[in-house]
Amino acid sequence: MKNFITISLLLFSVVAFAQSKTIVAGWTSLVQPVNVQNMQNWKFRASAKIRKENDNNSKCAIWARVDNIDDTTGFFENQAYSNIKVTSEWKTFTIEGNINSKARILNIGAFAEDNGDFYFDDFKLEVNDGKTKKWKEISLKNSGFEEDLILEKNWVEGIGRNKITHVKNFSITTSDNQPFSGKKSLLIKGQNIIGNMPHGKFADVNGIKMYYETYGEGEPLLMLHGNGQSISAFMNQVDVFSKKYKVIIVDCRERGKSTYDKTKELTFDIQVEDLKQFLDQQNIKKVKILGWSDGGILAILMALKHPDLVDKIACSGANIFPEGVTDEEFKESKETLARLIKENKDGKNDVYIDLYNLDLKYPNLKYEDLKAIRCPSLIMAGDKDVIKTEHTVKIAESIPKxxxxxxxxxxxxxxxxxxxxxxSLVMDFFDDK
Structure with missing residues (x-):
């Protein structure tokens, strides 16, 4: 399911962080929440100056999200997943949107993903009540970063919603290195993040270029990320598993650094073919697979379609048909997709739409189909997962091993x-003979 930035991932949909928690991840965000309850049904536009250095095609951007009174999400856009081009030269980037009738908070933020030095300056927020053509500027705290950056006071690291998260692989400071204006700008610096390493390679498979990285030696272990994620989803796993296995991590098509064919629908079947061709190219005859979310779905399908290739699978948060998610998650996904389609100006939401359609339409397995899986299979989920617990239990019960x-x-x-x-659970399962 979704792990979008809203960034769950790409949309902040399902990634849950505890208060003031330090985590390992491939992206981070800085946000300033603005109360807009007296601006409902108004228009807004948010802008900032951005540039980057020392990156390997990494992503940085501004993002905006409306949090509603009922805790649902209204408008959302993260420009990291559009066609913007950030270079070493300062450039202005702007997001325009609507503050809906249930809006409570408008979040304005800076987003950085992977290794690099990402600079932001001169954030600006304007609103328009629709009665005149005149825009009114809303004051943001420390918008030009001339004052000391006091996190949790004028800006908050994380995604808002009172979820404060420090990401271990990023530092967030002010910098006097070529600010756009004044004496300082914001610097978000990412280091040692997998999925953006110098030894990464591309494989030509099934009409796309699939990006991958390998770590360690031994039996091959393929790790498959979730819907809106990339290789960096497994930053907490690589060091542990690469001590025993040859860990191979790929960016699935249309995610991370991997390309895609816009003329072909994004489905799980086409991704399975991508993986089969990739493993054939790597001359891998037998592989263990660890899949998270949509990666777990791919692991199940690989075990069904290519049983001779798959030794064991471990899946976390996988479903075998769209209704396997909670009713609330399914309803919110459908509403979000409808909004993304409606607001899809100049194709800015094309990737989001593909990813939401993928999980709302597929896969379409039945429990009895799983009886054909021959390999040992560890089926996992959190007790508060967006996958229904009874669905996870039924999947495990339907697989012979x-x-x-x-x-x-x-x-x-x-x-x-x-x-x-x-x-520990996954390692014990893989080690068990």
Whole structure:
């Protein structure tokens, strides 16, 4: 399911962070929440100056999200997943949107993903009540970063919604290195983040270029990320598993650095073919697979379609038909898709639309189909997962060599919430002969 930035991932949909928690991740965000309850049904535009250095085609951008009174999400856009081009020269980037009738908070933020030095300056927020053509500027705290950056006071690291998160692989400071105006700008610096490493390679498979990285030696272990994620989703796993296995991590098509064919629908079947061709190219005859979310779905499908290739699978937060998610998640996904289609100006939401359609339409398996899986299969989920617990249990029960692990006090993001427990369970399962 979704791990979008709203960034869950790409949309902040399902990644859950505890208050003031330090995590390992491939992206971070800085946000300033603005109360807009007296501006409902108004228009807004948010802008900032951005540039970057020392990057390897990494992403940085501004983002905006409306949080409604009923805790649902209204408008959302993260320009990192549009066609913007950030270079070493300062450039202005702007997001325009609507503050809906249930709006409570408008979040304005800076986003950075992967390794690099990302600079932001002169954030600006304007609103228009629709009665005149005149825009009114709303004052933002420390918008030009001339004052000391006091996190949790004028800007908050994380995604808003009172969820403050420090990401270990990023530092957030002010910098006097060529600010756009004044004496300082914001600097977000990312280091040692997998998915953006110098040894990464591309493989030509099934009409796309698939990006991948390898770590360690031994039996091959393929790690598959979720819907709106990339290789960096497994930053908490690589060091542990690469001590025993040759860990191979790929960016699935239309995610991370991998390309895609816009003329072909994004489906799980086409991704399975991508993976089959990739493994053939790597001359891999037998592989273990660890999949999170949509990556878990791919692991199940690989075990069904290519049983001779798959040794074992471990899946966290996978479903085998769209209604396997909670009713609330399914309803919100449909509403979000409708809004993204409606607001899809100049194709800016094309990737989002593809990703939402993928999980709303597929896969279309039945429980009895899983009886054909021959390999040992560990089926996992958090007890507060967006996947229905009864669905996870039924999947494990339907696989002849299925094992079940419902991890307490955890969500769809158990992979990052409880990495030591998660890694131990998976390692024990893979090691068991």
């Amino acid at each position: 299925g094992q079940l692990a419902i991890i307490p006090n955890s969500t769809h993001s158990v992979v990052v919430e409880k990495p030591e427990l998660f890694n």
